[in-house]
Amino acid sequence: MTKKVLLHTCCGVCAYTCVERLKNEGFIPVAFFFNPNIQPQIEYQKRRDAAFIVAETLGIQILEGEYRPLDWYKDLQPYGQETEGSRRCQLCYKLRLEESFKVSIKESCDYFTTTLSVSPHKTSSVIIEIGKDISRENFLSFDFKQEDGFKKSISAAKELNLYRQNYCGCTYSLRDRNNG
Numbered sequence: 001m002t003k004k005v006l007l008h009t010c011c012g013v014c015a016y017t018c019v020e021r022l023k024n025e026g027f028i029p030v031a032f033f034f035n036p037n038i039q040p041q042i043e044y045q046k047r048r049d050a051a052f053i054v055a056e057t058l059g060i061q062i063l064e065g066e067y068r069p070l071d072w073y074k075d076l077q078p079y080g081q082e083t084e085g086s087r088r089c090q091l092c093y094k095l096r097l098e099e100s101f102k103v104s105i106k107e108s109c110d111y112f113t114t115t116l117s118v119s120p121h122k123t124s125s126v127i128i129e130i131g132k133d134i135s136r137e138n139f140l141s142f143d144f145k146q147e148d149g150f151k152k153s154i155s156a157a158k159e160l161n162l163y164r165q166n167y168c169g170c171t172y173s174l175r176d177r178n179n180g
């Protein structure tokens, strides 16, 4: 029987190549947009809308988690001064993947995984280790950067005229972009 995979989805741009790859490998992907890290809310809305466009274009189901940025901020604020890729980011991945695992069980999915490994700014092995720590049995260890994943996502985003962000998502990454 075809296996269902809950795909934690950070944005529409990254989602495209991951959905295609999962389908090519014989899975049924279900997108799950859960990103309380994204600030401000208007930015959240733009990324959310782009993810929904991709899901509709590729004919898959998409779910949206609760947007509670204050909860995220409460947990991650102590790491605000750290640089991108630091402990702060690892906790941010963990928080989103833990919720994705819970939702994958609730939605009767066989596995869960994440679009986060597409980004050239993120270390796939770190993301995969965090996923496996949450559930060795249920986490699908895909490195979506492989097979030109990012390049394919960018060209799909251009074709669909998707919104493309220029910072990772949280206020700290926005601050660093503005200072850099």
Ligand code: SF4
Residues within 6 Å of the ligand: 037, 038, 084, 085, 088, 089, 090, 092, 093, 168, 169, 170, 171, 172, 173
């Ligand atoms: S830089 Fe990105 S991954 Fe790191 S904490 Fe901010 S939103 Fe999360």
